[in-house]
Amino acid sequence: MSEENSPFGQREDVLGRLAKSGSWVRGSLESILQEVTEAAAHTMAIDRVNVWLFEKSPPRMRCIEHYDRISREHSPGGVELAASDYPIYFKALDDQRTIVAHDAQGGSTDPRIRGGLSRRARHHFNARRTTPLWR
Amino acid sequence: MIGIICLEHVGLPRVWTSEEQRFAGSLADVASLAIASWERIQAQGALRQSEELTREIIAHALDAIVIVNEGGIITDWNPRAETVFGWTHAEALGMTLYDSVIPPRYHEDHRKGMQRFLETGEGPILNKRIEITARDKGGREFAAELTISPVRIGDSIAFSAFVRDITDRVRAELEVQQLNAELEERVEERTSQLRAAVEEKERLLDELQASSVELVDRLFELEHKSETIQNDLERAQVIQTALLPAEPPLLDGVHVNVLYRPGMNVGGDLYDVRTLDDGSLVIYVADAAGHGVAAAMLSVLFKQRLRTCDEGGQALAPLEVLRLVNEKLSTDVSARGLFLTVGYVHLDTKTGEMRAASAGHTPMLLRRANGESILLKRTGPALGLVKEAEYTEHQLTVEPGDRLILYTDGLIDGLEGTSNGELLEFLAPALTGDSSEGPERLRDLFRKVDQRSKGNANEAGRDDVTLLMLEATVGPCHFDNCPAADAQSSSRAESEVAAETDTPAWALWIAETGAETHLAIRGPGSWIHSEIFSRLGHAALDGQRRLTIDLENCTYLDSAFLGTLHELVATDTKANISILRPSSAVLELFGELGLTDVLKTICDGPSEPPCEPALVVHEPPARASQMRLLRAHEILSELSEENRQRFASVVETLRAELRNGS
Numbered sequence: 001m002s003e004e005n006s007p008f009g010q011r012e013d014v015l016g017r018l019a020k021s022g023s024w025v026r027g028s029l030e031s032i033l034q035e036v037t038e039a040a041a042h043t044m045a046i047d048r049v050n051v052w053l054f055e056k057s058p059p060r061m062r063c064i065e066h067y068d069r070i071s072r073e074h075s076p077g078g079v080e081l082a083a084s085d086y087p088i089y090f091k092a093l094d095d096q097r098t099i100v101a102h103d104a105q106g107g108s109t110d111p112r113i114r115g116g117l118s119r120r121a122r123h124h125f126n127a128r129r130t131t132p133l134w135r
Numbered sequence: 136m137i138g139i140i141c142l143e144h145v146g147l148p149r150v151w152t153s154e155e156q157r158f159a160g161s162l163a164d165v166a167s168l169a170i171a172s173w174e175r176i177q178a179q180g181a182l183r184q185s186e187e188l189t190r191e192i193i194a195h196a197l198d199a200i201v202i203v204n205e206g207g208i209i210t211d212w213n214p215r216a217e218t219v220f221g222w223t224h225a226e227a228l229g230m231t232l233y234d235s236v237i238p239p240r241y242h243e244d245h246r247k248g249m250q251r252f253l254e255t256g257e258g259p260i261l262n263k264r265i266e267i268t269a270r271d272k273g274g275r276e277f278a279a280e281l282t283i284s285p286v287r288i289g290d291s292i293a294f295s296a297f298v299r300d301i302t303d304r305v306r307a308e309l310e311v312q313q314l315n316a317e318l319e320e321r322v323e324e325r326t327s328q329l330r331a332a333v334e335e336k337e338r339l340l341d342e343l344q345a346s347s348v349e350l351v352d353r354l355f356e357l358e359h360k361s362e363t364i365q366n367d368l369e370r371a372q373v374i375q376t377a378l379l380p381a382e383p384p385l386l387d388g389v390h391v392n393v394l395y396r397p398g399m400n401v402g403g404d405l406y407d408v409r410t411l412d413d414g415s416l417v418i419y420v421a422d423a424a425g426h427g428v429a430a431a432m433l434s435v436l437f438k439q440r441l442r443t444c445d446e447g448g449q450a451l452a453p454l455e456v457l458r459l460v461n462e463k464l465s466t467d468v469s470a471r472g473l474f475l476t477v478g479y480v481h482l483d484t485k486t487g488e489m490r491a492a493s494a495g496h497t498p499m500l501l502r503r504a505n506g507e508s509i510l511l512k513r514t515g516p517a518l519g520l521v522k523e524a525e526y527t528e529h530q531l532t533v534e535p536g537d538r539l540i541l542y543t544d545g546l547i548d549g550l551e552g553t554s555n556g557e558l559l560e561f562l563a564p565a566l567t568g569d570s571s572e573g574p575e576r577l578r579d580l581f582r583k584v585d586q587r588s589k590g591n592a593n594e595a596g597r598d599d600v601t602l603l604m605l606e607a608t609v610g611p612c613h614f615d616n617c618p619a620a621d622a623q624s625s626s627r628a629e630s631e632v633a634a635e636t637d638t639p640a641w642a643l644w645i646a647e648t649g650a651e652t653h654l655a656i657r658g659p660g661s662w663i664h665s666e667i668f669s670r671l672g673h674a675a676l677d678g679q680r681r682l683t684i685d686l687e688n689c690t691y692l693d694s695a696f697l698g699t700l701h702e703l704v705a706t707d708t709k710a711n712i713s714i715l716r717p718s719s720a721v722l723e724l725f726g727e728l729g730l731t732d733v734l735k736t737i738c739d740g741p742s743e744p745p746c747e748p749a750l751v752v753h754e755p756p757a758r759a760s761q762m763r764l765l766r767a768h769e770i771l772s773e774l775s776e777e778n779r780q781r782f783a784s785v786v787e788t789l790r791a792e793l794r795n796g797s
Contacts, residue, residue: 019165023169029173036166040142040159043158044142044155047145049141051138130140131140131142131159131160131162132136133163134167
């Protein structure tokens with residue numbers, strides 16, 4: 001069964017498996033995030049999954065986990081996006097729980113996407129979904 | 136929000152289903168949980184490390200650390216607290232401070248303090264470093280330094296107490312205090328000793344000063360007495376010289392030459408040459424023992440008591456003359472050491488018969504014309520020693536050309552113990568040669584004596600010298616009684632008499648106008664006055680005034696004053712100084728010391744001051760006084776060994792002060 005056609009039950013299993021992962025016991029944040037990004041990529045057939053953390057001084061966002069489903073490789077990323085460079089995007093993140101872009105290339109009219117990602121960045125993907133992490 | 140999870144689809148546009156969005160949200164929750172869990176684990180680890188660090192610090196702290204809750208119950212107790220208080224950790228936990236470390240007498244105060252803090256949040260001893268008395272498990276109380284800090288944990292309060300045993304420090308502080316007290320006591324004691332020493336020194340100085348003043352007074356008194364005695368001696372010398380025959384008598388067939396030289400002090404030499412009524416000749420030379428007034432008086436007495444003839448006018452035999460005068464002198468003058476020697480000769484100038492007697496006198500010498508020499512020695516004791524003494528006499532006949540010499544012991548002073556041959560050899564030059572050269576031969580002989588005495592250390596004690604030579608030939612008599620000395624003595628006596636009557640004390644009078652300073656010195660100028668004299672003189676010269684120094688009534692100047700005067704004249708480059716009418720004695724001093732510059736300033740101009748003179752009143756200079764004091768003590772020290780020991784420290788002190796002050 002292809003990943004794109006995974007049933008709802010499969011997603012529940014994935015969540016259950018994540019909840020029972022030994023990585024919690026080992027306390028390895030890197031391992032859990034890798035499991036999360038892999039689970040997201042393969043369950044929803046998504047090519048790339050990134051985890052970003054906010055930092056306050058100066059206001060910016062730093063990528064701490066990147067997974068490429070095609071190459072099946074993880075990397076710590078390390079890319080940073082300064083709030084001063086993408087004010088609309090950061091504003092949207094403050095206001096909404098989730099930003100969903102169904103056609104990132106053609107959806108250039110969406111100011112959240114347009115103000116959030118450069119054209120050079122946008123040509124690499126065509127649909128994007130940003131989900132916040134809460135404490 | 137701490138971050139985002141970003142899902143990116145590559146390729147054709149994709150519509151995210153709501154299921155996918157929920158699933159993504161769930162994954163985001165999982166990631167959030169993972170991040171939160173990781174952060175908590177990190178924080179817990181840091182907390183554990185912090186707690187471990189705190190425990191290590193407390194465990195190894197050098198202070199005892201006690202944690203108590205608000206009920207006073209001990210909840211923690213570090214190893215150092217175990218050492219300090221003796222209670223183990225296990226024993227201490229659960230105990231109260233009252234049970235463990237606070238002495239009972241402080242329990243009540245502590246309870247009140249705790250109560251007050253719990254009610255008001257204030258505590259007078261909190262967050263301060265204080266010193267208290269603590270106790271250990273064995274009940275020993277000791278000094279401790281305590282710091283209590285309240286720690287609020289949630290709704291409860293705990294207290295951390297840091298306790299340090301400061302027994303050693305307190306003991307050290309007490310020791311320091313004790314040492315300081317002892318030191319202060321010693322300083323005070325030493326100060327008292329020094330104060331006492333200073334007071335003692337001041338007292339001694341006062342005594343010394345008083346003693347010095349007294350000594351100076353005594354010294355002046357002694358000097359005055361010495362001066363008086365010297366004057367008396369010089370007058371006695373004048374009188375004694377007056378006893379000598381001034382003019383030689385007319386003699387038949389013989390002539391006599393005499394040389395008389397008084398010594399430094401008045402002596403007792405006496406001689407006489409006289410003719411008797413029967414034409415015979417009597418000569419004698421006498422020498423009173425010792426020197427000074429007593430000897431002179433004895434000579435006078437001898438001359439007064441001497442009888443050369445009997446009541447009938449007949450010449451008495453020399454042995455009888457001596458017996459009689461001895462008897463009288465022994466009766467009149469009976470004192471130890473008071474005697475007189477005489478060589479007495481009676482010569483019948485017609486027959487040449489000579490009778491000679493000697494009362495303890497130096498041998499007379501008869502030199503025959505043929506060269507034979509005969510010593511005529513003593514024929515009895517000196518006069519005044521033995522009242523019943525008997526005398527014999529020599530009887531000889533003097534032939535023409537014979538020479539007889541009589542002399543006093545001053546002539547052979549220093550030749551004691553010589554043989555007769557040596558004595559004859561010494562006297563021979565006077566007894567040979569042409570008759571007309573007699574006086575000169577006597578002087579030659581005296582010069583030898585004088586030179587010999589100058590070679591001796593005891594120059595001042597040269598005795599009188601009397602030489603009398605009779606020659607049995609016709610010739611002129613010559614009596615050399617030292618007229619120069621006579622004149623000097625007379626002059627001296629006269630000047631001193633004048634000084635005593637006219638100028639008993641020293642004084643300096645000054646009369647000053649814009650053009651002239653007139654300084655008149657009265658009496659003897661000495662070191663005491665040289666300083667004020669110098670200052671006034673230099674002030675006159677500095678002020679371009681003519682300086683007249685009137686010495687008309689100045690009787691004497693000592694070396695210090697003479698030096699000062701010379702210095703003053705030497706600085707007078709414009710010839711502004713005139714010295715008026717110095718006495719002969721002062722003039723002589725100028726000459727003796729070679730003060731040629733001073734001599735050049737002497738003139739005989741009027742000595743009237745330019746205005747009414749005023750007496751100069753001044754204090755003697757301190758240093759000069761010191762020097763004078765030193766000299767006074769040195770002089771007194773030389774008088775006797777007892778004085779030397781008595782004044783040794785004084786002399787040394789004065790010398791040291793003069794050295795330090797120089």
